[in-house]
Structures are given as C-alpha cells and as structure tokens.
Amino acid sequence: MATHGAATERPVPRLRIQGLGVRFGGLDALVDVGLEVGDGEVVGLIGPNGAGKTTLFNAVCALVRPSTGTIETAGVPAPGRPDRLAAAGIARTLQGLGVLPGLSVLENVLVSVLDRPDRNGRARVALERVGLGARSGDPVGALPYPEQKRVALARALATGPSLLLLDEPAGGLGPADVLDLSTTIREVAAGGCAVLLVEHHVDFVMGVCDRVVVLDFGRVIATGRPEEVRRDPAVEEAYLGLAVDR
Amino acid sequence: MDRFVFLLATGIADGVVFALFALSLVLIWRSTRIINFAAAAMAVTACYLALAVTDLTGSYWAGLIIAVLVGGTLGWAVERGVMRAARDPLSGVILAIGTVMVLQALTGILAGPQSRPAPVPFGDRPVIVGGVPTLSPYDLFVIAVAVTLTAGLHTLFARTSLGLQMRAAAFAPEMSRLLGVPVARMRTLGWILAAAVGALAVLLAVPGELGLDPHAGDPLFVSAFAVAVIGGLDSAEGAVIGGLLVGVLVSLVTGYLGAAVAPLGVLALLALVLLVRPAGLFAGVEARRV
Numbered sequence: 441m442a443t444h445g446a447a448t449e450r451p452v453p454r455l456r457i458q459g460l461g462v463r464f465g466g467l468d469a470l471v472d473v474g475l476e477v478g479d480g481e482v483v484g485l486i487g488p489n490g491a492g493k494t495t496l497f498n499a500v501c502a503l504v505r506p507s508t509g510t511i512e513t514a515g516v517p518a519p520g521r522p523d524r525l526a527a528a529g530i531a532r533t534l535q536g537l538g539v540l541p542g543l544s545v546l547e548n549v550l551v552s553v554l555d556r557p558d559r560n561g562r563a564r565v566a567l568e569r570v571g572l573g574a575r576s577g578d579p580v581g582a583l584p585y586p587e588q589k590r591v592a593l594a595r596a597l598a599t600g601p602s603l604l605l606l607d608e609p610a611g612g613l614g615p616a617d618v619l620d621l622s623t624t625i626r627e628v629a630a631g632g633c634a635v636l637l638v639e640h641h642v643d644f645v646m647g648v649c650d651r652v653v654v655l656d657f658g659r660v661i662a663t664g665r666p667e668e669v670r671r672d673p674a675v676e677e678a679y680l681g682l683a684v685d686r
Numbered sequence: 687m688d689r690f691v692f693l694l695a696t697g698i699a700d701g702v703v704f705a706l707f708a709l710s711l712v713l714i715w716r717s718t719r720i721i722n723f724a725a726a727a728m729a730v731t732a733c734y735l736a737l738a739v740t741d742l743t744g745s746y747w748a749g750l751i752i753a754v755l756v757g758g759t760l761g762w763a764v765e766r767g768v769m770r771a772a773r774d775p776l777s778g779v780i781l782a783i784g785t786v787m788v789l790q791a792l793t794g795i796l797a798g799p800q801s802r803p804a805p806v807p808f809g810d811r812p813v814i815v816g817g818v819p820t821l822s823p824y825d826l827f828v829i830a831v832a833v834t835l836t837a838g839l840h841t842l843f844a845r846t847s848l849g850l851q852m853r854a855a856a857f858a859p860e861m862s863r864l865l866g867v868p869v870a871r872m873r874t875l876g877w878i879l880a881a882a883v884g885a886l887a888v889l890l891a892v893p894g895e896l897g898l899d900p901h902a903g904d905p906l907f908v909s910a911f912a913v914a915v916i917g918g919l920d921s922a923e924g925a926v927i928g929g930l931l932v933g934v935l936v937s938l939v940t941g942y943l944g945a946a947v948a949p950l951g952v953l954a955l956l957a958l959v960l961l962v963r964p965a966g967l968f969a970g971v972e973a974r975r976v
Contacts, residue, residue, distance in 0.1 A: 501864060526866035534861060542857040543850070551854045552865045554847045595865070 452515040453478045454603050454634035455500070460509035462495050462658075469495045470658045473509070477603070477634040482625060484645040484666075485638045487655035488678065493638040494535065496655070497605050500636075501525055501532055513603060526552065531601035535608045538592040539580045546576035549595045556599075566598035567591075570624065586617045593621075597628065604628060606637040610644045622648045646670060654678070688818040693941040694934060696812075699825035701933020702832035703891045707910035708917065708925035709839065710884035715919045717856040717876040720778035721911070724764060724785035725884045726903030731789050732757040732885035733898055734797055737804060746807040750889060757885025758878040765877035793900040801897035810893060828890045835883065836926055843922070852876060909936070912952050916959045918966025928967065931955070 453476040460473040470492045477483045485493050498504045500511055502522050511518040519528045531552070540548050549563040556562055567573050570590040575583060580591055589609065596604055606625070610618050618641065625648050629635050639645045645652060646666040654662040654669060656678040662669050669675055707725070714722045722728075735756045740749030768785055772778035808823035821829075843849035854862040855872035863869050887910075888903045913932045917924020932952055939951035959967060 503864075522863045523866050523868060525864060532864055534864075538861065540854050540858045540861060543853060547850055547854075551850055551862070551867065554851065555866070 451478070454481075454514055455518075455636060456510075456512045456515075457496070457500070458510050458512075460496070460499060460511065461507045462492070462499055462504055463507045468658050470499070470506075470655075473655070473658070473660055475636075475653050475660065475663065477636050479602070479634050480629050480632050481651065482629045482635040482637070482649045484649035484652040485636060485655065486640070486642065486645055486652060491655040492658040493655055494607060495658075497532065497607055497636075497638060500605060501530070526599055529599075529602035530605065531596035531599045531603070532605040533589075533592045533596050533607055533609060535611065537585070537588045538607075539588050539595075541581055543580060544576070545572060545578050545580050545583065545591055548580050548591050549598050552595045553598045562598050562600075563594075566594040569597060570594045571620070586613050589613065589617075593624065601633055604633050604635045606635065606639075608639055609637060610639055610641040618644050689941065690938075692812070692819050693937045695821045696825070697934035697937030698930060699821055699828055699933070700894070700937060701930040702829050703887050703894075703906070703929075704909050704913045704933050705926045705929025706832050706835065706887035706890070707884055707906050708913035708929050709836070709922060710880045710887065711910060711914045712917075712919060712922055712925045713876055713880035713883070715914070717852070717873050718769070718772075718778065719775050720769065720772065720782065721919075722880070723779060723782040723907075724789065725881070725910075726888070726907035727786040727789040727793075727900075728760045728764060728881050729757060729884040729888035730898065730900060730903040731793055732760055732881075733804075733889050733892060733902075734793055736885075736889055737802070737898060740805060746805055749805075750886070753885045753889045754882045758882035760885075761877040761879070761881025762874060764881070765874050769877070790900045797900070799899060801899040801902070803897045804889075804892040806893045824893065831886070831890060835886070839879075839883075839922065848875075909952065912956050915966060916956060918963075918969035921966065921968035924966055924968030 455475075455477040457476070458474050460470055461468065462470040473492070473496060475483065475485075485496065487493055495504060499506050500518060502518070502520050502525070513528060513530065519525055519530070525532070540551065543551070545567065546563055549566055550559055553559045553562045564573065564576060567576050570593055572587060572590055572594060575587070580588060583591065589612070593606075593609065596606075609621055609625075613621065622644065625635055625637070637645070637649070649666055651664060652666050652669040653660055654672075654675045661678060662672045662675045664672075710725055711722060714720060714725075732753050736749040736753035739752040740746055743749075764785055768781050769778060772781050806824045808827050810822045810824040812819035812822050814820070843853055851862070851867045852872045852875060854865070855867050855869040856876070859869045888906060891906050892898050892902055909932060910929070913928040914925055916932065917926075917928030932955065935951050935955060936948045940948045963969065
C-alpha cells in the first residue's frame with residue numbers, strides 16, 4: 441500500500457480532512473478518513489459504488505453532518521452551512537448534469553456570482569473558458585448533454601474558487617470531451633486552485649490527477665501518485681480489477 | 687356583432703382578474719409544489735381590512751395599499767407559521783385547507799356572514815362607443831392594474847438578481863443552496879408576492895360581484911384554479927393567457943347561452959386541455975424559453 445506523504449514542511453493545505461466519520465443509522469458510510477489537497481494540486485477520489493465518495497463531498501459541503509473528525513479549509517473549519525461555501529471559496533459540481541432547468545446558459549452561471557462585482561463579465565469569461573461563449577442566451581435544456589456538463593463546470597469556475605470539488609465530471613462524456621475536461625482542470629490547477637474530483641473513469645483520473653485516494657467501504661485503502669496506486673494490490677482487488685472487468 | 691364586441695370586452699376585463707389570481711397560485715406552486723387552497727381566504731381577509739381602512743379614511747387608494755400590505759403580511763405569516771410544517775405536497779394541501787377554515791371562521795365571526803358592498807374608484811357603467819356599450823372606466827382601471835403588475839412581475843423575474851435567485855430556488859432548491867442562494871428566504875418572498883397579488887385580485891373583483899363576504903373569493907379561486915391548470919401550473923405566461931381565454935369564454939357563454947351554462951363551458955375547456963395537453967397549454971414552454 442502506498443503511504444501518506446509527510447506534511448510537516450508543506451504550507452497549510454487548502455483542504456485537510458482528519459479522522460472523518462459519517463454514520464447513517466447503523467451504517468458507517470465513512471470511517472476515520474483523512475486526506476489533504478494542496479493549492480494547485482489535483483487529487484482524485486476513486487472507489488467502487490457505495491465506497492463513500494459522494495458522502496465525503498457532502499460532508500465537505502455541510503450537506504451531511506460528520507459523526508467524528510474535522511474538515512478544514514486553509515487551516516480554518518469548513519463552513520457549517522451549504523449556502524456559505526461560495527463565500528469560503530469552495531465550488532462544487534454535482535453528479536449528472538447539475539444544471540438549473542428553466543434558466544438560460546448565462547443565467548445558470550450568473551446565479552453563482554450574483555454578489556460579485558462585474559458578474560456578467562465573470563459569467564461570460566467562464567463560459568468562454570469552457571467553449572460556450574456563443575451559447576450564453578440559449579435555454580440550458582436545449583444544449584446536448586456534454587455541453588450542459590460544461591455549463592455546470594463554468595458555473596463553478598465563475599466563482600474563482602480556491603477549492604473545486606468535481607463529482608464525476610467525466611461521466612457520460614466522449615473521448616474528445618474528456619480530453620478538453622482534462623486540459624481545463626490542469627489549467628485551473630495551474631492557476632493555484634485545489635481540485636478534488638470523484639470519478640469512475642480510471643484512465644481520466646490517472647491522467648489528470650497528481651495524487652489519488654482510494655476509498656472502499658468508507659475507509660481509505662490507498663493514497664499516492666497515480667502509478668503507485670495503480671500498482672497497489674489492495675486497490676486492484678477492491679476496485680481497478682472490477683473496473684477492468686466491467 | 688355589437689353584442690359580441692361588448693361580451694369580448696367584458697370577458698377581457700374579467701379575464702385579467704382571473705389571470706392575476708391564477709398568477710398568485712402559480713407563484714406558490716412553482717416554489718413549493720403546493721396548490722395554495724388558502725389563497726382566496728387569505729385575500730378576502732386582507733380585503734376586509736382594506737375596506738375597513740377605506741371606511742375609516744374615505745380613501746379607496748388607502749384601502750388598496752392596505753390590501754396589498756396585509757395580503758403580503760398574511761403570505762409571510764402563513765408560510766412561516768403554517769406551511770413550513772408541510773413535509774410533502776399532501777400535508778401542504780391539508781394545512782392550506784385548515785388555514786381556509788380558520789380564516790373564514792374568523793372573518794365570519796368578526797364581520798358577519800352578510801355581504802357588504804365594495805366601493806369603486808371610477809364609474810362602473812360601460813362607456814358607449816358608436817352606440818355599442820364597451821368597457822367601463824373601472825374595467826379599464828382593472829386592466830391597467832393587471833397589465834402593470836404582470837409587467838412588473840415579469841421584469842422582476844427576468845431582469846433582476848432577486849428574480850433570478852427566486853427562479854433558481856424554485857427550480858432546484860438543493861443545488862441553489864449550494865450556490866449560496868438563500869432558498870428559504872426566496873420561498874418566503876414568493877409567498878409574500880403571491881398573497882399580495884391575490885389580495886389585489888380579489889379587491890379588484892369584488893365590486894363586480896355581489897360584494898364582500900367570507901366566501902367572496904371562492905368563485906374566483908375556482909376560476910383561477912381552472913385557469914392555472916389550463917395554462918400550465920408552472921407557467922406565468924400560461925396564467926395570463928389562460929386567464930384571458932377563460933374570461934372571454936365565460937363572458938361569451940354567459941351572453942349567448944346563459945349564466946348557468948358558463949361553468950360547463952369552463953369545465954369543457956378544462957377537460958379538453960387535460961386530454962390534449964395534460965400538463966397545461968404552456969407547460970414546459972417557459973422551461974425551454976426563458
């Protein structure tokens with residue numbers, strides 16, 4: 441199993457999770473989970489269905505209450521309410537489409553930056569960044585699936601986040617869109633943003649991430665660089681072998 | 687032909703009031719997925735206070751402002767005090783019906799069951815144009831208020847940050863919360879707006895009916911509910927166009943076939959729309975257009 445890196449000399453990580461536990465009734469969804477994401481780093485969170493990946497995102501976003509442990513962003517406790525995430529520099533995309541039906545493409549992005557100066561400019565820049573500048577006036581429902589996912593990404597990017605949480609960003613995308621997505625994520629990280637992503641698309645994760653954390657039955661079973669994790673027998677048994685089988 | 691023009695004109699005047707009240711139902715349905723069965727009772731309660739202020743001050747306009755303010759306050763109180771206990775749409779309906787019983791009982795106890803006349807700020811006799819009776823000055827006033835209010839609501843929802851947040855909170859509350867939208871506050875604001883619009887609609891309708899009594903809003907609620915279903919419960923445009931459609935239909939059927947047949951005409955239209963487009967004429971249009 442790969443080892444956790446020593447953090448004694450590193451700056452305060454953008455996201456630090458320690459001893460995180462989440463219980464749903466009698467079920468332990470997460471047990472003693474720890475992970476860190478530094479500024480400019482892309483960390484992938486993988487694991488079989490039901491491993492607790494989205495629960496971990498929900499805990500960071502204050503949608504579920506941890507039973508144990510701490511979640512800190514830049515050394516301070518993460519916001520306790522979901523509506524304070526944006527103010528704390530945290531942006532998240534959701535599984536699936538994650539767009540607001542009934543609103544236009546531009547409005548879908550605008551809604552995340554209403555309290556910012558030059559909100560229209562911000563929203564348009566974010567849409568240009570994901571290649572949708574020309575579609576800003578269209579109803580979001582009129583866009584094909586991959587472009588709707590780009591709208592959700594643009595909405596997260598428009599806030600200028602310091603921590604970006606992406607929940608299955610490559611889900612349902614073709615190879616060309618996955619490549620575009622990888623490029624965008626690397627660009628965002630190069631700008632200093634910490635990125636934590638949950639994904640089943642193993643090749644995408646291994647290609648875009650600096651480090652990978654593997655969850656199984658709510659516990660971290662491996663963490664390290666992609667090539668280290670890929671070679672880890674426990675990971676192969678728990679997840680990667682299954683993914684190849686599928 | 688003269689008769690047709692007259693019936694068309696009065697139908698439009700009635701229709702804009704139906705549209706306003708239907709708009710009040712649509713505003714709440716969109717944000718909470720609850721049909722506000724208490725809308726009429728809340729509006730009538732506000733109108734009783736409005737008429738009391740008009741009696742006291744001698745000013746119709748003071749009463750109109752009070753109707754809007756009290757309507758909005760009742761919307762706030764019912765949402766905060768009653769509707770937040772609703773765990774699902776069915777319990778919301780039950781709570782709304784309970785609210786109707788409380789408000790109608792209270793207004794009945796305090797004001798009595800008898801109907802009382804409502805004042806009008808302008809003449810309500812039709813103006814004769816070329817020998818044909820058309821709209822009265824009061825009808826024109828009602829149409830002007832309805833058009834102004836509808837345009838104002840459209841501007842609020844389409845052009846302002848507040849409106850965008852209200853729409854986002856209505857369409858996808860969980861996601862909106864993650865984006866920093868104060869969803870609960872937007873919902874309360876929706877109730878305040880809807881109840882104020884409903885109170886104004888009833889105040890405008892009462893002079894044309896038999897007067898104000900604790901049940902005076904019930905017929906308007908039935909018509910407006912039909913309008914909202916015909917137009918599409920999610921669609922503000924549907925409420926406006928459906929209101930005009932039903933207003934003109936009721937007027938024409940009443941004029942040519944008799945008042946007793948008018949409800950059947952509305953029922954027939956309702957059945958036809960439900961058969962052809964079960965979600966309403968404008969369902970989904972707004973979701974695609976915006």
